[in-house]
Amino acid sequence: MLNLSKELLEELAEHFESEYPREGCGVFAIFKGRLKWFPCTNLANNNDDFIMDSKQYLEIKRTAEIVGIVHSHPDASCEPSDSDINNCDALCIPYYIFSYPDLELHVQQPKHNTVSLIGREYIFGVQDCFEASKDWYSTQGIQLPARDAYENLWWEKGLNYFTEDYINSWGFKKVDSAEKHDLLIFSIDSKVPNHCGVYLGNDVFFHHCADRLSCRENLYPFWTKHLTEIYRYET
Numbered sequence: 075m076l077n078l079s080k081e082l083l084e085e086l087a088e089h090f091e092s093e094y095p096r097e098g099c100g101v102f103a104i105f106k107g108r109l110k111w112f113p114c115t116n117l118a119n120n121n122d123d124f125i126m127d128s129k130q131y132l133e134i135k136r137t138a139e140i141v142g143i144v145h146s147h148p149d150a151s152c153e154p155s156d157s158d159i160n161n162c163d164a165l166c167i168p169y170y171i172f173s174y175p176d177l178e179l180h181v182q183q184p185k186h187n188t189v190s191l192i193g194r195e196y197i198f199g200v201q202d203c204f205e206a207s208k209d210w211y212s213t214q215g216i217q218l219p220a221r222d223a224y225e226n227l228w229w230e231k232g233l234n235y236f237t238e239d240y241i242n243s244w245g246f247k248k249v250d251s252a253e254k255h256d257l258l259i260f261s262i263d264s265k266v267p268n269h270c271g272v273y274l275g276n277d278v279f280f281h282h283c284a285d286r287l288s289c290r291e292n293l294y295p296f297w298t299k300h301l302t303e304i305y306r307y308e309t
Contacts, residue, residue, distance in 0.1 A: 089113045090146040099144060101140050101143055102170065103138035107286025107288075108286065114130045143167055148174045152171045162184045166186050167187075254274060256305060278292060
């Protein structure tokens with residue numbers, strides 16, 4: 075479940091009020107590691123349903139990672155309807171259903187959640203760049219070893235946890251150019267590597283940066299400047 079800030083909830087309430095007595099709708103999406111609320115137009119012909127504008131939805135999806143479908147139940151409970159449950163399962167994305175005006179929340183999880191790696195809160199040693207990469211590779215049938223006892227901010231202490239020998243021991247070999255599924259190593263304001271991610275192709279990679287949510291993001295223009303090494307898993 076996403077961590078919804080007071081400011082975000084206030085934005086939701088404002089939108090729901092503007093749509094009342096119709097259902098308000100929109101999406102939660104991760105944009106550059108931040109959770110954002112994107113309101114959408116409800117095209118339904120009645121007040122007790124919502125049909126999200128597909129053009130708006132696809133435009134959001136083009137630049138951000140959609141992690142939740144949001145709508146209100148005006149003057150009703152937040153319990154999902156049969157339509158909510160069926161559509162949630164079909165899209166494979168959680169539904170965030172709010173009663174209005176009470177703003178009680180029910181999160182309907184789909185049978186198969188396609189965004190479970192996206193939108194994680196950062197916790198060093200538990201949910202960080204290494205764990206994000208490890209969990210992504212596990213979805214591809216590649217099991218990275220359990221991490222050693224990393225120290226936080228190790229690059230400020232003269233330590234290097236991303237040496238070539240160490241990464242070789244995971245089954246990876248250094249390569250010159252990136253292909254889909256390669257492990258990317260970065261040095262961010264550091265003389266030693268201090269960040270990693272997985273290349274997904276087409277200039278996009280998956281990673282989890284400190285103080286941000288896990289997400290897919292473009293390498294250019296920022297991240298490519300800090301990319302120092304590329305590794306490929308050898309089957």
